[in-house]
Amino acid sequence: MAIVTLADAKKQVNVDDDDTSNDVELLGFIDAATAAVEEQLGTVVEPRTCVDELDFRRPTRSFLLQAVPVISLTSMTSLDGSRSWDLSPAAAHVEKASGRVTLIGATVSGTAILIYEAGLTVIGANIRLAAKIIIQHLWETQRGTMGVQLGGDDEGYVPGRGFAIPRRAIELLGNQLPGVA
Missing domain, CATH: 2.40.30 (Elongation Factor Tu (Ef-tu); domain 3)
Incomplete structure (x- = not known):
């Protein structure tokens, strides 16, 4: 049982199911998102x-x-x-x-x-959505389609976290960002 299927990843990044030209890249993003989610949670997700x-x-x-x-x-x-x-x-x-x-x-x-x-015997919807958000983020940064946002609602850099995991994915996974409470 994968966190995200190839079909789910294609849907998240708006690629047709019949288009196989990006399958290898998307499978790599699925693996990377799985590793990032497991690292963030400190637990094995995919059995x-x-x-x-x-x-x-x-x-x-x-x-x-x-x-x-x-x-x-x-x-x-x-x-x-x-x-x-x-x-x-x-x-x-x-x-x-x-x-x-x-x-x-x-x-x-x-x-x-x-x-x-x-691993988890049941993977929650929040974990699946966080993985899809990470996949979409990797997809968009690879293609330069994110655009530049200055100020406001930018994902931004969080010290110790880098850019690979968007804040909205971290929040779905339930871990608090470092900082003063």
Whole structure:
């Protein structure tokens, strides 16, 4: 499930569905918008398989996965493949939002490879719209169709944010801009 489909991106930038001349570029913008949205939210949006290599210097029962939210755990094996851990609900508890895994009745030590699915199971309308706004912004800046706006309602540069993500997209994603409250 993609944040935005190619058809949605074409509609957002007013390109006919039958016109395939810009498909590669638009697919690149979709990928860039997905990465920008995920960076802004600090979470995986588009579901995918993730692989973490975690080093446990001491035996532990609880640890954090790097990508959240967690959809499901697939496997956990030692680096050399000599050991695997039971990740069934009876043997491991996963806090999906935080990525905290707690092993029940077992510990892990050494280096372990974890394979799991992470991402949102439902992508909200605000996230989809923010991604489309970013795609449209990238499309227009690539073609020089935005025009120059001086003062007033210009998107402008926000220190630490750059120009790639318009403020209206940031607001849809729910993150506050830096500054004094």
